[in-house]
Amino acid sequence: xxxxxxxxxxxxxxxxxxxxxxxxxxxxxxxxxxxxxxxxxxxxxxxxxxxxxxxxxxxxxxxxxxxxxxxxxxxxxxxxxxxxxxxxxxxxxxxxxxxxxxxxxxxxxxxxxxxxxxxxxxxxxxxxxxxxxxxxxxxxxxxxxxxxxxxxxxxxxxxxxxxxxxxxxxxxxxxxxxxxxxxxxxxxxxxxxxxxxxxxxxxxxxxxxxxxxxxxxxxxxxxxxxxxxxxxxxxxxxxxxxxxxxxxxxxxxxxxxxxxxxxxxxxxxxxxxxxxxxxxxxxxxxxxxxxxxxxxxxxxxxxxxxxxxxxxxxxxxxxxxxxxxxxxxxxxxxxxxxxxxxxxxxxxxxxxxxxxxxxxxxxxxxxxxxxxxxxxxxxxxxxxxxxxxxxxxxxxxxxxxxxxxxxxxxxxxxxxxxxxxxxxxxx
Amino acid sequence: xxxxxxxxxxxxxxxxxxxxxxxxxxxxxxxxxxxxxxxxxxxxxxxxxxxxxxxxxxxxxxxxxxxxxxxxxxxxxxxxxxxxxxxxxxxxxxxxxxxxxxxxxxxxxxxxxxxxxxxxxxxxxxxxxxxxxxxxxxxxxxxxxxxxxxxxxxxxxxxxxxxxxxxxxxxxxxxxxxxxxxxxxxxxxxxxxxxxxxxxxxxxxxxxxxxxxxxxxxxxxxxxxxxxxxxxxxxxxxxxxxxxxxxxxxxxxxxxxxxxxxxxxxxxxxxxxxxxxxxxxxxxxxxxxxxxxxxxxxxxxxxxxxxxxxxxxxxxxxxxxxxxxxxxxxxxxxxxxxxxxxxxxxxxxxxxxxxxxxxxxxxxxxxxxxxxxxxxxxxxxxxxxxxxxxxxxxxxxxxxxxxxxxxxxxxxxxxxxxxxxxxxxxx
Numbered sequence: 001x002x003x004x005x006x007x008x009x010x011x012x013x014x015x016x017x018x019x020x021x022x023x024x025x026x027x028x029x030x031x032x033x034x035x036x037x038x039x040x041x042x043x044x045x046x047x048x049x050x051x052x053x054x055x056x057x058x059x060x061x062x063x064x065x066x067x068x069x070x071x072x073x074x075x076x077x078x079x080x081x082x083x084x085x086x087x088x089x090x091x092x093x094x095x096x097x098x099x100x101x102x103x104x105x106x107x108x109x110x111x112x113x114x115x116x117x118x119x120x121x122x123x124x125x126x127x128x129x130x131x132x133x134x135x136x137x138x139x140x141x142x143x144x145x146x147x148x149x150x151x152x153x154x155x156x157x158x159x160x161x162x163x164x165x166x167x168x169x170x171x172x173x174x175x176x177x178x179x180x181x182x183x184x185x186x187x188x189x190x191x192x193x194x195x196x197x198x199x200x201x202x203x204x205x206x207x208x209x210x211x212x213x214x215x216x217x218x219x220x221x222x223x224x225x226x227x228x229x230x231x232x233x234x235x236x237x238x239x240x241x242x243x244x245x246x247x248x249x250x251x252x253x254x255x256x257x258x259x260x261x262x263x264x265x266x267x268x269x270x271x272x273x274x275x276x277x278x279x280x281x282x283x284x285x286x287x288x289x290x291x292x293x294x295x296x297x298x299x300x301x302x303x304x305x306x307x308x309x310x311x312x313x314x315x316x317x318x319x320x321x322x323x324x325x326x327x328x329x330x331x332x333x334x335x336x337x338x339x340x341x342x343x344x345x346x347x348x349x350x351x352x353x354x355x356x357x358x359x360x361x362x363x364x365x366x367x368x369x370x371x372x373x374x375x376x377x378x379x380x381x382x383x384x385x386x387x388x389x390x391x392x393x394x395x396x397x398x399x400x401x402x403x404x405x406x407x408x409x410x411x412x413x414x415x416x417x418x419x420x421x422x423x424x425x426x427x
Numbered sequence: 428x429x430x431x432x433x434x435x436x437x438x439x440x441x442x443x444x445x446x447x448x449x450x451x452x453x454x455x456x457x458x459x460x461x462x463x464x465x466x467x468x469x470x471x472x473x474x475x476x477x478x479x480x481x482x483x484x485x486x487x488x489x490x491x492x493x494x495x496x497x498x499x500x501x502x503x504x505x506x507x508x509x510x511x512x513x514x515x516x517x518x519x520x521x522x523x524x525x526x527x528x529x530x531x532x533x534x535x536x537x538x539x540x541x542x543x544x545x546x547x548x549x550x551x552x553x554x555x556x557x558x559x560x561x562x563x564x565x566x567x568x569x570x571x572x573x574x575x576x577x578x579x580x581x582x583x584x585x586x587x588x589x590x591x592x593x594x595x596x597x598x599x600x601x602x603x604x605x606x607x608x609x610x611x612x613x614x615x616x617x618x619x620x621x622x623x624x625x626x627x628x629x630x631x632x633x634x635x636x637x638x639x640x641x642x643x644x645x646x647x648x649x650x651x652x653x654x655x656x657x658x659x660x661x662x663x664x665x666x667x668x669x670x671x672x673x674x675x676x677x678x679x680x681x682x683x684x685x686x687x688x689x690x691x692x693x694x695x696x697x698x699x700x701x702x703x704x705x706x707x708x709x710x711x712x713x714x715x716x717x718x719x720x721x722x723x724x725x726x727x728x729x730x731x732x733x734x735x736x737x738x739x740x741x742x743x744x745x746x747x748x749x750x751x752x753x754x755x756x757x758x759x760x761x762x763x764x765x766x767x768x769x770x771x772x773x774x775x776x777x778x779x780x781x782x783x784x785x786x787x788x789x790x791x792x793x794x795x796x797x798x799x800x801x802x803x804x805x806x807x808x809x810x811x812x813x814x815x816x817x818x819x820x821x822x823x824x825x826x827x828x829x830x831x832x833x834x835x836x837x838x839x840x841x842x843x844x845x846x847x848x849x850x851x852x853x854x
Contacts, residue, residue, distance in 0.1 A: 095707035095712075140709075141710060142709035145710060147711055234817060234818050236697070237647070237697060237722065238697075238791040241690070248682060248701065249686050252683050255675060255676055255679035256676070259676050267668075270663070275708050275709060275710045276705055276708065280521065280522035281701070281702050282521055282568075282569035283568060283569070283574070283722065284567070284568060284818070285701045286818070287701055295664065295711065365664040388665070390665060
């Protein structure tokens with residue numbers, strides 16, 4: 001670990017220049033003035049990004065297919081009928097999101113698969129598995145909830161019809177939105193043998209430590225749920241304070257309590273409320289209802305459980321002090337589950353061979369690979385995010401780290417395709 | 428004051444039956460399932476309510492005119508060229524509002540003016556002033572801010588062009604919305620000599636005390652302002668808690684602080700935040716900005732000033748603890764101003780003559796008469812609201828109180844038209 005991530009991993013070559021040039025092209029689609037992108041799922045900007053990737057893949061001998069939930073696959077079938085190494089991430093972004101989040105992982109996957117294809121052709125090596133570059137649909141979940149929708153449906157964790165029926169705030173369903181951009185496929189995606197994903201860290205650990213690669217061993221557990229805070233609509237001026245049952249005040253107390261909960265477990269528990277809908281949301285009306293999306297995450301399932309119990313007690317106290325009712329309307333739990341240790345070992349060995357500094361990590365954010373690892377052995381890699389900035393137009397990863405990540409992912413994909421992790425399970 | 432508001436004021440006659448039948452018709456326009464109405468300013472439901480009133484007025488010999496800001500006037504010109512007694516309220520409602528708020532006052536005004544017209548004709552009395560029934564445009568301010576827009580423009584407190592340029596959340600301007608319902612007049616409204624308004628109390632004082640009429644002596648002062656809470660967009664999962672500058676958390680702390688401020692001055696200070704807009708309002712993104720509309724009211728201007736100062740200190744504390752910035756983006760103050768005492772005395776005498784129990788009151792809510800009283804002597808009357816419920820579909824006022832209010836308003840309008848308050852000022 002003597003090589004800091006701020007220095008080039010090696011002199012830049014044609015492959016690096018191709019990655020950086022493609023990334024610049026990709027980042028121009030849906031670009032915002034402040035250096036980010038806005039490409040929410042199944043919007044026109046998302047469609048143009050997908051079209052860009054499709055052309056790129058076709059130009060390099062891949063075929064493409066789209067499944068029923070809009071996951072886009074670029075296929076290279078070396079072994080007819082064999083299952084696939086799925087390598088990818090997502091092209092959709094948050095509103096005014098960063099240009100690296102997801103898009104880097106898809107582009108890295110495309111380059112890695114293409115380099116592996118060239119290498120197999122050049123060496124005459126016969127891979128054991130095929131490769132598919134994947135753009136998982138709607139990872140961000142900003143337009144359509146929940147996040148990681150495409151990989152959830154692919155892995156059977158979410159019902160297709162249920163996902164199709166989800167609406168955005170304008171009432172457009174996922175199915176309608178997919179059809180509108182021509183991304184509503186009529187078949188399933190390819191069968192998976194293994195999976196891999198590379199992503200920016202979205203935290204500051206690698207950046208602070210000057211380490212180039214994070215080898216993800218596990219995800220944090222997350223408990224996401226929606227609540228409705230129910231009050232009574234009244235006049236902001238004339239209603240006596242003691243007669244009010246103010247849904248927005250109840251929601252505000254929940255948001256504050258949620259933050260205080262995180263402060264009780266410094267570094268161990270992350271909490272947040274990022275979305276609120278208030279009814280009627282009129283300046284002179286005490287709100288009758290507020291809907292909140294709550295998000296609690298920890299690497300320690302016991303802490304998460306304790307936090308849930310404490311929050312329930314807070315809900316009861318808020319109900320008692322404000323007269324509102326708090327009703328849970330949706331609930332979604334990800335447990336702490338490890339990435340397969342043999343995959344981590346494979347990636348570590350590859351990083352060592354390439355001379356890339358590395359460290360084991362957990363992921364606090366959800367990724368498509370969080371779903372994939374539950375059905376096939378999956379490798380998850382991180383590259384540094386400068387200052388940990390993410391879901392923000394200022395998101396930034398250095399070019400040298402971008403290129404090193406593609407190098408490592410290429411080696412991982414090659415190994416997975418040649419069956420390095422194949423204990424006979426997946427064929 | 429021996430006669431409780433729950434008993435009929437007198438046996439119901441044809442006039443009462445006409446008021447109640449008309450109110451039932453009016454309440455059917457834009458009716459909601461739960462017994463309220465939804466007729467926000469310049470919507471289709473508002474237009475249908477205005478058309479209903481226009482027909483009612485034409486059928487009884489009134490002419491109608493609409494001014495540039497959409498105030499609808501029903502004119503009865505007994506004395507050519509003389510100024511008018513403006514009697515009215517507003518037909519627009521909150522989203523899922525009550526059926527009495529505003530609409531009762533307009534209907535009462537129409538009946539009072541019509542009865543006065545009949546009485547003058549029958550008795551051969553010559554009034555000194557003309558009468559105009561008024562539907563003041565956009566009193567509620569839910570679709571277009573600020574509230575009491577029509578009366579503000581009429582009284583010269585708000586610039587016409589500025590009011591026209593206000594947009595709703597869909598980007599439609601007031602001018603466009605008025606044109607769309609055919610309510611964009613091309614002239615000014617009639618000149619005022621006096622004004623009168625009757626309204627439900629929207630509080631529980633009359634109901635609790637069993638008093639039938641409130642004689643409004645003054646309004647509470649109000650300080651309304653908008654703030655922007657500015658944070659930094661980041662990832663809800665992976666961003667370290669100490670690195671966050673969460674705009675929604677900052678806004679939540681403001682909402683809680685605002686309520687705690689009211690609790691420091693029990694019964695003396697009302698505070699609320701009824702409207703919030705969050706950006707990007709995505710479930711997995713720490714918000715970069717939250718806009719809040721704050722509302723502080725008190726009968727005591729010193730309390731209001733003290734509360735403003737305390738709130739500024741709270742803002743500084745919230746900025747320090749959460750890393751957000753709080754910026755005031757709009758500001759609107761109504762001072763405490765009395766209704767003219769001679770108008771209160773006139774209304775008191777009329778209530779005594781009719782045997783209606785009464786008491787002096789302040790108004791916590793703003794009304795169109797709050798603006799009118801600053802340009803001409805103005806009478807403001809309240810009838811009881813059962814349990815004080817308002818801006819709510821359950822809003823309710825008993826039929827006997829409805830009818831008693833119209834009787835009193837009729838007598839007040841007659842006196843104002845015959846010049847009972849005319850010290851030569853207004854002609």
